[in-house]
Amino acid sequence: MTLTDADVDRVRWALYRGFADTGTELPPDELAARAGVAPGDLDAALTILEQQRHVVRRDGATVLAHPFAGRNFAFSVMSEETLWWGGCAWDAFAIPHLLQRGPMLVATTCPACGTTHAWNVGPDGPPAGDQVAHFLVPMRSVWDDVVEACRNQRVFCSTDCVSTWLQRHRLPMGSTFSLATLWRLASHWYDGRLAPSYTRRDPQEAGAYFAEVGLTGEFWTGSGTGNTTEP
Structure with missing residues (x-):
């Protein structure tokens, strides 16, 4: 056939x-x-x-x-009936929006110090918390090794924990932003993905979406924008 x-x-x-x-x-x-x-x-x-x-x-x-994972990427998402792995911080915060079943419990640990974090994530607004998200790999390079890129989209206790972790592993600074921005990034990124037919964003549409939620600059666009594709 x-x-x-x-x-x-x-x-x-x-x-x-x-x-x-x-x-x-x-x-x-x-x-x-x-x-x-x-x-x-x-x-x-x-x-x-x-x-x-x-x-x-x-x-x-x-x-x-995306946003689902078939193995542990350090984020769990739990409803009253089902447990999912989120592929990264972005994906874990996106699952409650995509499934539209009300708030869900998103849990992870800080990569730097191991502190446990959990939030009720739903459509009505970002969860409270002073934690920060840090994405290591620029968007133009995500698909060079998407598993590694997703593995390094995490949530930390603070910018101090981000710095400690980067120094420990001798890694460059990526993009650090608030839980509120993470929630906005996740809220509509996967709209339509569960429909019978789905068209991915092109690079220009992706860049416009990032800018709309407050994520701009070289990390989110850059000279490689033409190679950027939606996760």
Whole structure:
């Protein structure tokens, strides 16, 4: 069978819907059945989705289907019925907005000192807290190694903890911003991703969105803007 664009998009939708409903990736046979494709065509469809940057796969499993993750990236998101892994600070704060089920408990630890942090994140406004988000990898370089980039989008106790962590690991300063800005960044970034058909933002649209939520400068645009694509 030759896969059509519609076949591939149904696989994308079924994969995302499975993560949304259960918190985990559906078994291959169930995923193929939900998508209406032959089990033998599923790998080909997933390969296309990875090439299109809709998913990230390692060793035959989906590691990232933004904002959902298939393994621990240091953020959990919990409703009354379901537990998800968030792929990063951005994704973890985005899951409650995308699923529209009311506030959810987002939890993590500070990479520098190990302090536990948890917030009720929902659509009505940013959670209270003096913690700060720090993203290490500039947007133009995220897809050079998207797993590493997501692993380094974290929340710290304070800018002092950010500095301590960067010095410990001999890393450059990235972009540091408040929980309120993180909440704004996450609030509408994934709008429409659970619809049967979805079009990713182009680089100019992504840059405009970042500016709208208060994130500007070289880190968020830069000379490589033409290579920036939506996570």
